[in-house]
Amino acid sequence: MLKTALSALWKGDRQADRVVPPSGFTAQLTLFVAATMAFLAVFALALSLASGRLATIWGQELARTATIRVVAPVDQRAAQTAAALRILETTKGVASARALTDSEQQSLLAPWFGPELAIDALPVPRLIEIIEDKTGMDPEGLRLRLAAEVPGAVLDNHNRWRAPLVKAASRLKLLGWISTLLITATMAAMVTLAANAALSANAQVIAVLRLVGATDGYIAQAFIRRFTLRALTGSAAGMVLGMLAILLLPSTDDAGGFLTGLGFQGWHWLVPLLIPFLAGAVAFAATGAAARRTLKELA
């Protein structure tokens, strides 16, 4: 039955379309609603996919890095840094480790202190960047060894600040999917309201059609086709506008990176293309249900 309904929808029946009078204003409202919902759905999807991406990055890539701060008087700092690096060379699970240079540390601090600061005048701790290999290292063991041999070295494997960020990103992703679901449900509700209005406005037309021997399927088809096509075209327009808006977002730079990363990457650009089809399917089902409900009550 669904197959025949779909093929009838595809082929269309110009005559069946004509038996239901055209409805100018409400038709435009349905188009508008479909467009708006598709526009919003694009952003909800972008939010879900982008926060999902962030959660992955924070969860996986940052998990394989750690930092050692060497806090020592200026005259001992170089020696302690060298000692810490020697320990790291013999630590299992460390792929590479290197001390940041003065100029790198200066650029890290520049956002707070400004570029003119003479960093060597301050007791700034030296940072050592550690990149782990796939097996990962044992942070507790490393801490013990550092405590014994390099008293000024503090290991930070980023767990403390990473965990809540990953949690927040996952929560955002969930919110994005819930919004997408709600938008779909709202769309179904709107189309049902519009279809019900159209069906009751055309009660006399339906009565005449039943009298001259039209089947419920024929009558329903005229309405289903109309609303499905409206939802399809409206949401296609809304989807295109939404994608354009995402494209025109200020481009991501390194400084604000993870905050302005809203958007699509790679194959994710294809996901919003599904929106019009989903909207069409929702309208198809909603109008069909409304029509069957209304027709069942008629003679």
Next chain:
Amino acid sequence: MIEFENVAYSYGGGELLSDISVKLAPGSFHFLTGPSGAGKTTLMKLCYGALLPTAGHVTLFGNDVRSLDRDDIAMVRRRVGVVHQDCQFLNHLSVAENIGLPLTVSGRHAETGGDDLLELLSWVGLSNRADALPPELSGGERQRAALARAVIMSPDVVLADEPTGNVDWEMSQRLLKLLVELNRMGKTVLIATHDLGLIRATKAQVQARVLRIANRRIQLAGADL
């Protein structure tokens, strides 16, 4: 064709019709008469599945109406042409398209372009009104358009509910002549009317039986007419 067996119908309150047994044989011509509110329209509706009997059996073309689903009822209506007293049309389509509507909805739209429709239009005298919209028609023109629409599928049965209710005597004679012609072509005809003059005038042209609804039952009216 259409058979009633101990049929009763009630609208919730009391029974409007009870113990109705009647048979419309192929090619017969029946009048249905009785006072206003006696149940003429209800009985007509039982004949094309718009209402289901509350008791007894209505058989349409050999099938009990209760065993028919909504699509079956639609198929029955393609074999039964109905003319209502207040005929309704699709007001956004022309008279010609409205008359061809039964063909359109049964997937035979191509035939509306043929000569049959033109012939039918001239038979009911609406050739020059083919492109008009239904709201522009007079009462008599509406009745004739409804009759044309009722017969375009070449139905086996034509049911007319007060077809002459809104028209003058001359027009009612014309309509009746069309119905008599249909009966001569072999169609079963049932006309509900309270106009006894019309019945008398018709009896001269065709062998018609008169069913009268009185006291919720149907009686075969005799020679008093």
